[in-house]
Amino acid sequence: MNLDKHTMPETMASTSYICNEAASFWQAFKLYNEVVAGTWGVEMLQKYGYTNTMLLVFWGLGCLLAHGATVREERSLMGSPFQVTVVHEDEAFAQEAVNIAFLEMARLEALISSWRASSQTSQVNRSAGIAAVPVDPELFRLVKRALKVSKLTDGAFDITFASAGNLWDFKTGVIPAEADLKKAVAAIDFRNVVLNETQQSIFLKETGTRIGFGAIGKGFAANRAITLLKKLGVAHALINAGGDMVATGKQEDGKPWQIGIAHPRKKGKLLAHLSLTEQAVVTSGDYERFFTRDGKRYSHIIDPRTGYPVAGMASVTIICPDGELADALATSVFVLGQEPGLALVNRLKGVECILVNGQGEVFYSKNIQHQLAFVKDTKVGE
Numbered sequence: 001m002n003l004d005k006h007t008m009p010e011t012m013a014s015t016s017y018i019c020n021e022a023a024s025f026w027q028a029f030k031l032y033n034e035v036v037a038g039t040w041g042v043e044m045l046q047k048y049g050y051t052n053t054m055l056l057v058f059w060g061l062g063c064l065l066a067h068g069a070t071v072r073e074e075r076s077l078m079g080s081p082f083q084v085t086v087v088h089e090d091e092a093f094a095q096e097a098v099n100i101a102f103l104e105m106a107r108l109e110a111l112i113s114s115w116r117a118s119s120q121t122s123q124v125n126r127s128a129g130i131a132a133v134p135v136d137p138e139l140f141r142l143v144k145r146a147l148k149v150s151k152l153t154d155g156a157f158d159i160t161f162a163s164a165g166n167l168w169d170f171k172t173g174v175i176p177a178e179a180d181l182k183k184a185v186a187a188i189d190f191r192n193v194v195l196n197e198t199q200q201s202i203f204l205k206e207t208g209t210r211i212g213f214g215a216i217g218k219g220f221a222a223n224r225a226i227t228l229l230k231k232l233g234v235a236h237a238l239i240n241a242g243g244d245m246v247a248t249g250k251q252e253d254g255k256p257w258q259i260g261i262a263h264p265r266k267k268g269k270l271l272a273h274l275s276l277t278e279q280a281v282v283t284s285g286d287y288e289r290f291f292t293r294d295g296k297r298y299s300h301i302i303d304p305r306t307g308y309p310v311a312g313m314a315s316v317t318i319i320c321p322d323g324e325l326a327d328a329l330a331t332s333v334f335v336l337g338q339e340p341g342l343a344l345v346n347r348l349k350g351v352e353c354i355l356v357n358g359q360g361e362v363f364y365s366k367n368i369q370h371q372l373a374f375v376k377d378t379k380v381g382e
Helices: 025-039 042-047 052-064 091-112 120-126 137-152 159-165 178-186 217-232 323-336 338-347
Strands: 069-077 080-088 193-196 201-204 236-241 244-248 257-262 270-276 279-285 290-293 296-299 313-320 352-357 362-364 373-376
Touching: 069 091, 080 091, 080 217, 091 120, 091 137, 091 217, 091 236, 120 201, 137 159, 137 193, 137 201, 137 323, 159 178, 217 236, 217 244, 217 279, 217 323, 244 257, 244 323, 257 279, 270 279, 270 313, 270 352, 279 323, 313 323, 313 338, 323 338, 323 352, 338 352
Parallel strands: none
Antiparallel strands: 069 080, 080 236, 193 201, 236 244, 244 279, 257 270, 270 373, 279 313, 290 296, 313 352, 352 362
């Protein structure tokens, strides 16, 4: 159904919900209709046990926004620990908002995961070189945005890296055969991804090409969760999607969110403290998943140009207003390396960077001191 102010039932117009914020109860109800009919769908909501009445109440409570209780919960998604923090005067509503944020990110994982045979991403990969696959608009748009980042970075960011990335196993420490990597690298090229706007379909031109969202998926999910929370009426929240941080509003005490940047070589230590709101912070590092062979470190960040893990970098932290972009750029700068990576960031408005090279030297983008308050530790070392 498509409701507007003229078709609102009289009984609903006289509801006791009163909003002092910009959103009215009726706007909240329209949002409820939009989400049920669009983003999730009735079947998805019913699958997770949410009734229409429950969701209507959630949206109504969203109008009561004010500083108050802090609810924080952690769950496992996309192979990583995800944490959602919501600040709201109504603790029960805050808990429900946290639950809904997790449901949204779980839904997105089911859509973009290349490890789930039932996902649309897996369908696209299975049809490589054979046929185009119609996909949901949000997956189509995600791929379209990813290809723009590939062009911006001259291929340093490339969702087709999965062609070679899938050959590496960082748990067992097995190095792929040279011949297998060479064959896989030949299929890596973002230009092999063909989008059809009319059919909303994705076609991979080469049979060996595979797409994966390991370098953008968490930021994408965190972005969507924050957007949904805002629609619910939550003005203060923090999403930690496996280290990809997206913040809106402030903490319960009214102060900006405080984010610690992990030291790439000293476990449990911090490289910097960032104070932020309405920002995203994403770090890519060679310390997250790696193994060592013959004194050489092999990290999970793959250079799409060679098929091998990137060498010579320890960590890259990107700060910008968008979690998805921050995720993609953190990987891009890590692959590009110190000088080209910083040059790229310095050309982008509203994007800042903290970079640690393989020698433990710390570098900053030129305007970071004007954007965020931070305490830096330049003694990185081993």
